[in-house]
Amino acid sequence: MNEVWQILCVVLLLAAAGAFLSGFAGLRKYRWVGMILILLIAIIPFAETSIWLWMRGLIGGLSILSFVLLTGYLGLHVTGKEVLDRKTRSALYATAFTGGLLLYPATLGLSLYDPYRLGFGIILAIVVLGLSVLLWFAKRQLAAVVLVVVVLADQAQLMTSINTWDYLIDPLVWIIAPFMLLRLRLQA
Template sequence: MISASPLLTGLAMALLCLAFATILLPLNRLPLVGRMLVIVSITLLVMLPVSDYPGWYYVRSVFGDSSVTALVFYIALILQQHFSWQLYQENELVLLRRLVLTTALLLYPFALGVTHYDSYSQGYANPWLLGGLLMLTLFCWLVKYYLLAITITAAVTAYSLQLLESLNLWDYLIDPAFLLIMILTWLRPSVQKIQPRQ
């Protein structure tokens, strides 16, 4: 994720693995202590070396770098599902999912050469894209979708500071693993709801 810091890259990959575990495993059946143990265990497995390389190296080789948008959502997902923090609403997750799916449909097929138009190239210093994101952020704030507003702001801020290896704004907003996570949240409706404390 951040070329200058293997630790931050490792933590990003740990968040990705924890997001997958949160959605795919029935962790909400465990008591809080059990969930904490699973979270710590997965994090350690990702961070510790395996055959001369840290575990996150292998995760990154499969999924690539995580976008800033994805990382903020993963944190919110983990905190809401395991620690009962109310960080996003069901409608907010639905909107986020639709935005990610629409963006993926408009971005990935064209970037793979389906047509001569390359929508991915619009992520390089495009004032129209930044303006559209500003309007979307203001809309989210007005309808009290605060997590979405903060997420978009974080992605654009990280892009402005060039915190990732990529110079393309799209890479701060979306990535293939995040798309997969969004599809999985649609297949697992229980993820939309806050989990009760145990």
């Protein structure tokens, strides 16, 4: 299952990159063309490897949160319809950014406390479920459901990791989150 998850993550990331780059190339109406071109270029061998394999080695698998946000991005740019509304995206990006602020500085040794170990037990899963309840009552039902899916995927061990943090956030979504939050705020 992990192999399938990694392949899905790379395909999704490359397709999103193709859709994004198509917007700059003046192909906004035909973003699917850019997606297909990027995917085709990615499988061409280059220096005994390919972009596909390089990306797969670089990112491994994305978090469930990244996967959902990228799927929403592609849904919007391929169909023109919002799969994830602005409030849902805002809640998910805020969750990713806050989680990263709690996790990543400590992994760099900036704290004596290691929050990553919380993800090995049930504690972080309970915190994420609690956050999903808060989001539900704050009328962010889709964001709440996504967080429940994160915990379910963790409990089912969809990926090779047995740590809830890896299902919740990854460096890619954490780096992108503040920019997307700012963009969503400016568009409001």
